[in-house]
Amino acid sequence: MSSIIQMHRLSKVYSLGESQVHALRSVDLTIHQGEFVAIMGPSGSGKSTLMNIIGCLDQPTAGEYHLQGQRVDRMRRSELADIRAATIGFVFQGFNLLSRTSALENVEIPTQYLRRRKLTESPRSRAIEALQRVGLQDRMHHVPSQLSGGQQQRVAIARSLVNQPSLLLADEPTGNLDSTTSEEIMDVFHNLNAQGITVVMVTHEQDIAQHAKRILVVRDGIIVSDTAVVK
């Protein structure tokens, strides 16, 4: 199995005035294609920083990061944007849908930023297809305020899928949802993972993390445990 994420001695240091905060200390991490990984850890542990760097939203201070065999830790902002558009799908805790914009139009947004690959299908039909994959084809023209939390999160998942990414990053995807809806969302992730998409998810809920196949625990900028989930 080929690796999709490969990090070698990755560090991130924030300077806050005089003092320096070490968010990540020389992290080594490899994630293979098709894995389903949960990242856990208390707040301030560095898991969000790790997530931001994996998602090409942030750059490490030192170390190497290869995404799908491409070295991205020295790339320019615009190149990172292109990688985000083509390779990575984001799902956020707060859904982050544009208000007063229909589900379909929300899902279409990433298509206008896709520069690297040419997809044969039109943005509209890809967006409809993505909404079908999360079971929302009959809610396409609703705006976020007319949808329940679970439905909004599924729209966000459809949006993350529309450019056919190989990596899905979810930051506390169930943080704002009740347990029944959380289970539904986890089922969606399971299905996508079964279709071959690599899923990396940050969570602080133990039972949600149990849905993954592998759990990483981060503390003080270091990965302190890396265990496979036994089912």
Place this chain on the structure above:
Amino acid sequence: MKFLLTTLRTALRNILRNRMRTLLTMLGIIIGVAAVIIMVSVGKGAEADINQRIGALGSNVLMVRPGGSSSHGVRLGADSWQSLKLKDIDALKKHCTQIAAVSGLVRANGQFVANGTNWPTNMEGANVEYFEIRQLKLSSGSFFTERDVRTSRKVAVIGATIAQEVFGDSDPVGQQFRFGKQPMTVVGVLASRGQSGMGGDQDDIVIAPITTVFFRIAGDSHLNQIIASANSREVMAAAQEEMTTVLRKEHKVRGENDDFSIRNQSDILEAATSMSRTLTMLLSAIAAVSLLVGGIGIMNIMLVSVTERTREIGIRMALGARGIDILLQFLIEAVVLCSLGGLAGIALALSACKVLEQTVGMNTILDITTILFAFGFSAMVGVFFGFYPARKAAGLNPIDALRYE
């Protein structure tokens, strides 16, 4: 292209979302654009008016006036020299090849008395060529003739104002009147010409044969003016040159001090036109300042919009938008805002010009160049004042923007 269309749609939707705010923001641009267009069209209208009125005097007209004289070292100013004589006219007629017509002019003030009433007016004594040079038209009767001039007949052509004031609705032709002590007969009435370029009433006039005024009324020995028309506008300078040479010879002028001066109508026209043009430019500049203020309003609201939509910017960046995508989105929004304002401003200017024409009777000239220029300028205002907020949006850090509450 497709990207632009999508961005344009997004921009329009965002603009329509805050209708009240959009309208208030655009108001600055609307007023600015309308002000620029109205000022330019009113200016151009005034310029055309002046052109037409002065041009009506005949644009290839040359005027000779006596020069200033001095008496024992005291200078007496222009027109004081009694240097122009009747024989100058014959000399000019004989020697000048570039001149189509020439006439002398003698003025006399007096009371026009007829029909049991009277009216203070000016009498001009002129040759028959005067009608041709000034391009005067008759509304009834006829001009006096060459023979009338030769015999100093007591006939006159009167202007529309006098015809109205003294004779009312009855036909003045053939009527007797008295000017000073001279009993005379009206032979023709001039067609109305309205105000002159300087605001005087061109219809308040009596024109009689030059010899009649010269010998029977003024009793002077000199002309007030000689007026001539060149063969065409192009030979004005040559004609002026010729006339100068002939008159210098006739007056036996030595050295540089001519006892006359020649002016042509196009000089006067040019001076008046350039004055109105300067005024137009000044007014347009003031209007442009209001457009600038409108632009600052646009910048202000775009900055507010960037702050309000920080989270949206973060989301778009996370989904793969480059800085330039965000920049274009906000820039296009500002340009669309300004262009819509520009269009509304044009509509406002069009109706304002209509109203000005119909109520005040002001002549306005709206040409497509002015409209296109004003519209282009408003779009430029959008680019200029939209750029800073757009660049601010594009420079946001996606992580911070996503976290923004």
